[in-house]
Ligand code: HDL
């Protein structure tokens with residue numbers, strides 16, 4: 001006789017496994033963007049997380065690594081992290097999960113893995129990754145100031161429903177000075193003076209880009225030093241441009257805060273670190289703009305509890321993901337338990353942040369198993385109260401946690 005809880009656990013595993021994911025933040029691209037879409041084992045192994053880990057074992061000058069070819073870099077990382085050391089880190093384990101799911105020779109030589117993967121064309125590989133990861137749609141990070149990407153939006157964009165656009169605003173909010181000339185060249189009457197004309201033209205720019213892309217939200221990655229409000233360019237453009245457009249179009253403004261940029265420039269993209277966010281900035285934005293929707297993910301573990309409390313106070317705030325340095329089993333487990341206990345299913349436990357297409361496979365395989373484990377414990381507690389948990393509730397919750405809560409938030413409109 002199997003117990004009710006054993007049946008529950010089987011139903012949770014099945015629901016989480018069978019529910020397709022809407023991945024709300026990634027760095028992958030629709031195939032029409034060409035080599036902006038990174039995929040394959042050499043890209044997987046030279047992911048900046050593994051670069052940082054590799055340099056812990058070598059005194060090699062950074063420049064010597066950067067002078068290598070992509071293949072040589074991958075060979076060096078594989079030799080260091082997988083042969084000379086045991087690949088126990090989450091980034092290394094992720095590579096191996098991808099290879100296992102693809103049927104590649106895990107533990108084999110890198111050349112044998114490369115040879116195995118030659119069987120897929122680019123299009124077949126995209127299909128294979130979405131099939132194995134069971135991701136239904138992935139939201140992109142679309143930077144209007146990336147000239148290579150912008151050219152495709154201008155001509156050559158071919159929509160693929162699996163890739164959902166999102167407008168990235170770092171070029172406006174963090175690097176405005178650098179991009180003024182580009183905006184002028186594109187026909188926007190803006191100036192560094194940040195006068196009314198500039199604000200109006202920046203609003204027009206945002207609406208043009210959102211319309212061109214069909215962006216589902218506007219996002220920005222802000223440093224740990226970000227404060228709102230203050231007398232910075234960022235605050236002024238947020239107040240005069242981003243918030244009015246987000247409210248008028250009813251699309252969320254996604255705040256990703258806490259990066260301490262380039263603490264070690266020699267590591268390039270791997271050189272960023274983490275700092276604690278001033279949670280009051282989130283509080284003020286949500287409190288002062290009750291009709292505007294905000295998404296938020298913070299990079300510091302120390303911010304996670306107060307971010308959950310903020311979400312309890314402000315219904316126009318949806319918190320999401322275990323971002324970057326938090327995307328490790330021990331912390332995903334801790335954050336998902338805390339969020340379920342404080343917010344129920346009104347939160348988004350995970351996004352992949354996949355930068356290489358293949359990563360969808362491991363980031364979701366690993367996170368699905370943690371989300372399932374946490375749900376089982378929570379349901380067991382619920383069943384101990386005598387609540388008659390039903391399978392349709394388990395399936396409903398799996399749908400909400402794996403993208404449904406995000407999708408419902410996109411549709412929400414706050415009138416007052
Ligand atoms: O700013 C971001 O969206 C971050 O996710 C960065 O891209 C970071 O380099 C990253 O890839 N984190 O996972």
Ligand code: ZN
Nearest residue numbers: 025026027353
């Ligand atoms: Zn990201």
